[in-house]
Amino acid sequence: MSRKLNTDLLIILIAVPILWFAPSGLKSYGLYVVSLWLVMSIAAMGLNLTLGYAGLTSLAQGAFLGIGAYATAILTAKAGWPLPAAFLVSTGLSFLVGVVLGFPALRVKHHYLAFVTLAFSVVVFLVARNEQWLTGGVYGLANIPRPVLFGTDLGGGLAFYRTVLVVTLALTLVMWWLLHSPWGRAFQALRENPLRAASLGVDIRAYTLLAFAIGSAFGGAAGSLYAPLVEFIDPAPFALSASFVLLLTVVAGGAGSFFGPFVGAFFSYMLPELLRATGGWYLIIYAAVVLVLVMVSPTGLLGLIDRWRDHQSQRRAAAIRAAARPTLASADKPTLENQGAAP
Amino acid sequence: MTRVLEVNSVKKHFGGVKAVDGVSFHVDEGEILGLIGPNGCGKSTLFNCILGQLTPTEGTVTLDGKPITGLYPAQLNRLGVSRTFQLLQVFPNLSVRENLILAGQEHKGTMLQRLFGPRDAGLTVDADRMIAFFKLEHLADQKAGGLSYGQQKLLDAAMAFMAGPRLVLLDEPAGGVNLTMLENLKERLQAINRELGATFVVIEHNMDFVMSLCSRVVVMAEGKVLAEGTPAAVRANPAVIEAYLGH
Numbered sequence: 001m002s003r004k005l006n007t008d009l010l011i012i013l014i015a016v017p018i019l020w021f022a023p024s025g026l027k028s029y030g031l032y033v034v035s036l037w038l039v040m041s042i043a044a045m046g047l048n049l050t051l052g053y054a055g056l057t058s059l060a061q062g063a064f065l066g067i068g069a070y071a072t073a074i075l076t077a078k079a080g081w082p083l084p085a086a087f088l089v090s091t092g093l094s095f096l097v098g099v100v101l102g103f104p105a106l107r108v109k110h111h112y113l114a115f116v117t118l119a120f121s122v123v124v125f126l127v128a129r130n131e132q133w134l135t136g137g138v139y140g141l142a143n144i145p146r147p148v149l150f151g152t153d154l155g156g157g158l159a160f161y162r163t164v165l166v167v168t169l170a171l172t173l174v175m176w177w178l179l180h181s182p183w184g185r186a187f188q189a190l191r192e193n194p195l196r197a198a199s200l201g202v203d204i205r206a207y208t209l210l211a212f213a214i215g216s217a218f219g220g221a222a223g224s225l226y227a228p229l230v231e232f233i234d235p236a237p238f239a240l241s242a243s244f245v246l247l248l249t250v251v252a253g254g255a256g257s258f259f260g261p262f263v264g265a266f267f268s269y270m271l272p273e274l275l276r277a278t279g280g281w282y283l284i285i286y287a288a289v290v291l292v293l294v295m296v297s298p299t300g301l302l303g304l305i306d307r308w309r310d311h312q313s314q315r316r317a318a319a320i321r322a323a324a325r326p327t328l329a330s331a332d333k334p335t336l337e338n339q340g341a342a343p
Numbered sequence: 344m345t346r347v348l349e350v351n352s353v354k355k356h357f358g359g360v361k362a363v364d365g366v367s368f369h370v371d372e373g374e375i376l377g378l379i380g381p382n383g384c385g386k387s388t389l390f391n392c393i394l395g396q397l398t399p400t401e402g403t404v405t406l407d408g409k410p411i412t413g414l415y416p417a418q419l420n421r422l423g424v425s426r427t428f429q430l431l432q433v434f435p436n437l438s439v440r441e442n443l444i445l446a447g448q449e450h451k452g453t454m455l456q457r458l459f460g461p462r463d464a465g466l467t468v469d470a471d472r473m474i475a476f477f478k479l480e481h482l483a484d485q486k487a488g489g490l491s492y493g494q495q496k497l498l499d500a501a502m503a504f505m506a507g508p509r510l511v512l513l514d515e516p517a518g519g520v521n522l523t524m525l526e527n528l529k530e531r532l533q534a535i536n537r538e539l540g541a542t543f544v545v546i547e548h549n550m551d552f553v554m555s556l557c558s559r560v561v562v563m564a565e566g567k568v569l570a571e572g573t574p575a576a577v578r579a580n581p582a583v584i585e586a587y588l589g590h
Contacts, residue, residue, distance in 0.1 A: 178458075180462050181457065181458050181459075181460075181462060182444075182445075182448040182451075182457040182458070182460075182462075182463075182464045183454075183457065183458050185437070185441060185444065185445045185448065186445070186448070186449070188434065188436065188437060189434055189437075189445055192434045192435065192436060192437075193432055193434060195396075195416075195428075195432070196428065196432040196433075196434070197445075198415070198416040198417045198420075199394070199416050199417075199420055199425070199426050199428075199432075200420060200425075200445060200446045200449065200502065200505075200506075201417050201420035201421045201449035201450060201506065202417060202445075202449050203417050203449070203454075204417065206454060310486070310489075313485070313486075313489075314489060317482075317485060317489065320481065
């Protein structure tokens with residue numbers, strides 16, 4: 001257990017300096033793509049909590065991305081708020097809406113829950129498209145400002161990318177800390193066996209609502225960075241298909257694995273750009289990769305590594321058992337003491 | 344002697360089916376009560392009524408004199424009522440130690456205190472003590488799903504004791520467990536009963552296990568209590584032999 005915690009933090013420690021310096025040579029389009037990757041990783045991290053850890057199917061993460069993006073766009077472009085304040089409000093708003101959306105999850109599970117969240121996605125999309133006074137309708141909201149912090153302009157491609165990186169790092173650490181708290185354990189219990197969890201005193205209602213709300217808050221936070229990243233938003237990127245792609249992102253990366261969202265988001269948001277050179281072949285290649293992945297490892301890309309690690313630890317356990325066997329056989333009557341003492 | 348659990352004429356009807364039809368019994372502090380009877384006689388339904396999984400059609404259940412009828416399973420657990428299920432119920436992707444920490448953590452402080460408190464809710468020591476008590480030391484860091492069936496049964500039982508419960512209801516703890524492991528389980532249950540003064544109700548079909556573990560036995564048949572008494576008395580009761588034990 002403790003060994004695994006350190007691996008996660010070690011990966012973060014190594015990745016952050018690389019991600020800080022590596023893109024410095026990229027042009028603005030390249031910087032946009034890596035920034036988008038990080039932003040979508042945040043949204044996928046939230047869905048990974050809801051779906052991967054707590055086992056609640058949601059087709060609404062794209063809608064929460066939209067709620068965060070619109071809230072930030074309205075607060076910064078229309079009301080003139082600074083981005084940090086808009087970020088906190090957007091995240092908090094998504095949290096609250098997430099609590100409300102969590103209530104159906106207390107009654108229905110799996111496909112039925114997916115349908116409920118799907119309906120919610122459609123409603124959010126329709127509000128964004130039809131409530132022109134608030135959202136600008138199909139014309140969207142333009143001139144979303146990039147942040148200026150303590151007199152420093154963070155609006156340049158590289159500076160904004162690094163801002164996104166710092167926020168991503170902070171949210172990744174928050175998620176890590178959350179998942180390794182008793183709450184994280186309770187979320188996993190909720191996924192694996194709610195009936196048994198309840199019999200151990202786990203408050204299923206509270207944890208279900210929290211899993212939804214926290215996952216949604218990450219979606220809102222991602223949206224709040226998405227708006228200044230693209231500087232113009234309209235309803236299209238938050239349509240139902242966005243929720244599907246985010247779901248695919250989490251599953252392809254490995255639902256319930258900590259870095260799965262980053263791997264999945266690379267797959268869903270950066271690979272398309274890298275495959276752009278192949279022209280029309282992109283979708284066919286992408287579909288083929290998804291098919292192979294689902295067949296080879298239904299637990300996602302990082303699931304492959306987990307499976308390998310389980311295999312290793314089972315082999316070690318088998319070796320321990322094999323070493324212990326002669327001790328048992330040599331005793332006339334296996335007693336509790338030598339069973340316990342054998343390994 | 345203190346009454347821990349008191350079941351008063353509990354009925355559970357599913358439409359016309361009277362699964363439990365007016366059952367009354369009590370459990371005293373420190374007792375190991377056996378609950379036996381043929382398949383389908385309503386033992387598990389009765390358990391589910393006591394444990395808040397089902398709401399009784401009629402009747403009341405009290406814990407230490409306070410009514411607990413209709414409370415949710417999680418609420419009951421926090422009042423000190425713990426259980427195991429007939430079918431194995433551990434969390435396969437958590438390690439043995441994590442399973443045990445989970446089984447105790449919801450009894451520690453409020454939700455916010457747990458979020459900001461220690462990662463293990465301060466339970467690693469307790470969990471390791473329980474692991475040692477059930478002789479699972481060499482498996483502490485293994486995922487529970489990788490354990491043998493008998494070992495998982497031990498873990499399942501250990502989880503029921505993590506929060507230092509007042510009353511533990513065990514639904515067929517011996518089912519599918521081999522003889523060596525069974526002795527181990529019985530001996531551990533007796534030790535917990537002796538050392539912690541924990542009170543048990545055990546549903547079981549393995550008669551040797553029940554008769555050697557329990558101080559008193561309640562026999563159910565067709566939703567009603569057929570007989571009650573010491574293992575020896577119950578064993579000699581002609582009605583019980585007719586309905587369940589066989590000649």
